[in-house]
Amino acid sequence: MGEFDLIARYFARPARRSPLGVGDDCALLAPRPGMQLAVSSDMLVEGRHFFPDVYPAHLGHKALAVNLSDLAACGARPLAFTLALALPRVDAVWLEGFSQGLLALADAHGCELVGGDTTQGPLNICITVFGEVPASAALLRSGARPGDDVWLSGRTGQARLALDALRGQIHADDALLTLLRQRLERPMPRLALGQRLVGLASSAIDVSDGLLGDFSHILSASRVGARIDIDVATDLLAGCQRLQRAGGGFDRGLLMRCALAGGDDYELVFTAHPDRRDAVEAAGADSGTRVTRIGSIEAQPGLRLVDRTGAALNGRFPSFDHFAS
Template sequence: MGEFDLIRRFFQRPVRRAALGVGDDCALLAPGPGMQLAVSCDMLVQGRHFFPDVDPHLLGHKSLAVNLSDLAASGATPLAFTLALSLPLADEAWCAAFSEGMFALAAQHDCELIGGDTTAGPLNICITVLGEVPAGQALLRSGARAGDDIWVSGNLGDARLALDALLGRHPLPPALLTTARTRLEAPTPRVALGQALRGVATSALDVSDGLLGDLQHILDASGVGACIDTSLTTPLIAAYADMLGSEAIFDRDYLRQCTLAGGDDYELCFTAPPQARDAVLQAGAASATPVTRIGCIEAHAGLRLVDAAGEPVAAHFASFDHFAD
């Protein structure tokens, strides 16, 4: 099977929203009047972002999900995406499963593949996603103000628990690993929540490298500080462990590490003024997404961590960095 046969068989579909899609030198896309184009790009590399034996259907899902999560953090509506795919060989079964997983998620968000590139080489997936947002309404990192609440969607830390278990660092009972692994390999992009937060949230981003490291981007861009109640960031998997009587497998410091610096959550972290609490809860309900208030923005620089009693948590949590020493 040649390169262009592969593209036509697994990745070429009729366009619905684009003016021109796969098969030409450039795709053509026109956002609606009064709209701004939101663009993001993410790369997934085997051995760095996913295991070699990962289910290709799940990998197709995640490859697009991590990009849609960026659009969600901007409050944008997905339009289309491009795919650059490096494959060690043209494996038909793998391509079929990968494309099915990717297109299934794309269909959920009415987001179509409009072009890209394929080449032979180590497995590497690079997607560029395009969305639209009403002019002047995009959620940014720079709008947080002193007194704002800090919120997160969903649950944090489950993906890190799964990763550590799969690497043999911190084993999990099989039932818990199955649940946590789903969070690692098939994250849910919070697109509907991001759109519902337009005009409500003052800043937002998606949590990909760990809550504290990512939140710091908001603090830097907005020129503010923050206080986080670490008792409010417990991963969902820990609740399952409690129900099964397996809470002994988790210690408090380890849970904090997973939730505050674990990464691969692809949840939204956002800020909003206290008077918007009802609006935030309504946005969560309208998008069927749990939201939790975990702290507040402070005027002075710095990031403080406290426990449920308001006592300082003295610990260092380093979020993921590809090039950290």
């Protein structure tokens, strides 16, 4: 099977947003009047971002989900994406599963595949996604102000527990591993919440490399500090009923590390003025997403970690770094 046959069989679909087909060298996109484009690109490399035995459909889903999560963090609505795919060989079974997982998530969010490239080489997936957001209204990292609440969507840490279990560093029975691996391999981007936070949140970022590490980018860009109650974030993970029912009796220190620095969660951490607490909670309810206050922004630079009693903790919870790990 040749390159263009591969594209036609697994990825070609009727064009809607771009007048050019998926096999063309370019795509033409235009946001609606009063909107501006939001663009994000992510690469997934075998052995670095995913295990070789991952289900192809799960991999297709995640490859797009991590990009859509970036759109969620700026409050954008997805429009389209391009796919650059390097394959060691043409494997019809793998391509069928990968394309199904990829395009199912794309269809769920109205995000059209409008182009890309294929080549032979080590398995590598690079997606660039395009969205639209009202002009000058995008959620940024630089808008946090002293006094703002710090919020977290969902719960963090399950993806890291899955990674540790798959590496043999912790034990998880089959039922628990199935639950955890779902969070690692099929994250759900918080697009509905992100769009509802436009005009409510003062800053936002998605959690890809670890909650505290990613949140520190907001502090740096906004030139502020913060106080974070680490027990709140840890309790969200420890209190997961599905995790408890599946037999996840893990040490609290492990849960804290996973919740605060695990990565691969693709939740949103964001800030908002205290006057908007009811509106933020309504945005969470409207989007079907749990939102929890985990701290507050302070004028003094730096990140201060406290427990539920307010006592300071000095532990380090570094986030993932591709070139330091």
